[in-house]
Amino acid sequence: MDQQQSVSPKTQAGGRGAPVKLTVDSNFGLNVGEKLWSDFLPAHGITAEATADLVHISQSVANHEPDIAYIPVADFHRLTGKGDNHYRGLAMATSKFTGQVRQRCLLVVRHDDPASSIADLHGAKFAYINKSCSSSYFPPAILLQRQGKMLSEFLDMTPIKPGPTWQGLIDAVVSKEVRATMVLEDTWDFLPKNAADTKVIGEYAGGVEGVVIAREGLDASVRQAFLDVLLAWVPAWDTVYGGFKPFYYADVHAYFHDLDQLPANL
Numbered sequence: 001m002d003q004q005q006s007v008s009p010k011t012q013a014g015g016r017g018a019p020v021k022l023t024v025d026s027n028f029g030l031n032v033g034e035k036l037w038s039d040f041l042p043a044h045g046i047t048a049e050a051t052a053d054l055v056h057i058s059q060s061v062a063n064h065e066p067d068i069a070y071i072p073v074a075d076f077h078r079l080t081g082k083g084d085n086h087y088r089g090l091a092m093a094t095s096k097f098t099g100q101v102r103q104r105c106l107l108v109v110r111h112d113d114p115a116s117s118i119a120d121l122h123g124a125k126f127a128y129i130n131k132s133c134s135s136s137y138f139p140p141a142i143l144l145q146r147q148g149k150m151l152s153e154f155l156d157m158t159p160i161k162p163g164p165t166w167q168g169l170i171d172a173v174v175s176k177e178v179r180a181t182m183v184l185e186d187t188w189d190f191l192p193k194n195a196a197d198t199k200v201i202g203e204y205a206g207g208v209e210g211v212v213i214a215r216e217g218l219d220a221s222v223r224q225a226f227l228d229v230l231l232a233w234v235p236a237w238d239t240v241y242g243g244f245k246p247f248y249y250a251d252v253h254a255y256f257h258d259l260d261q262l263p264a265n266l
């Protein structure tokens with residue numbers, strides 16, 4: 001369920017202007033109602049909105065409405081790919097198992113499925129979360145593009161509500177609601193039964209997931225304070241990501257390159 005939450009500011013943004021607006025994709029598990037955030041945000045003049053409505057988030061960011069946003073990396077790529085440099089990267093989500101920004105995305109089918117690669121899945125129902133998803137949507141498109149195939153023509157893409165660790169994608173495969181999906185290696189590793197119920201028939205090694213972006217010109221003290229609290233935040237164990245690391249373009253370069261090869265209307 002979408003969460004809309006507003007935290008009223010006690011001060012203006014660093015004492016220098018209008019309140020700072022924060023928009024958070026709540027699929028990522030950052031709860032702005034936690035004490036760390038409910039103490040920090042009003043003290044720094046930040047009003048927070050958390051929602052799973054990615055259409056709303058994408059439009060809001062395209063309109064340059066939030067000052068800070070936690071969004072899928074692919075949505076940040078859409079902006080920069082159009083030459084829109086209103087925002088710059090601040091921090092990136094990491095794997096809770098490895099602590100790394102880059103994560104393997106695994107292509108999985110039922111353990112008894114005869115498929116041995118994505119080439120064997122023509123016409124198959126394929127579970128994904130949304131069209132911004134860096135693990136379930138863009139990786140299969142990249143794997144198929146490398147073989148000269150189009151995602152929309154090769155797979156029957158089926159949206160699934162994933163649950164807090166995105167286990168719902170795997171459950172849909174096991175129950176035969178769909179034939180295949182791609183998930184983060186962390187998701188597949190989270191429950192030991194996944195290794196018995198499914199098998200891995202492919203992977204994309206360059207997955208990068210959530211990114212916190214901040215607008216150019218945001219007060220430096222607010223930017224640094226927000227980065228500091230992001231780096232100090234410890235997520236709940238039952239969410240899909242670990243903590244944050246500072247943003248470095250080197251971490252997204254290979255993924256952005258692969259996204260650049262895809263059709264613009266994907």
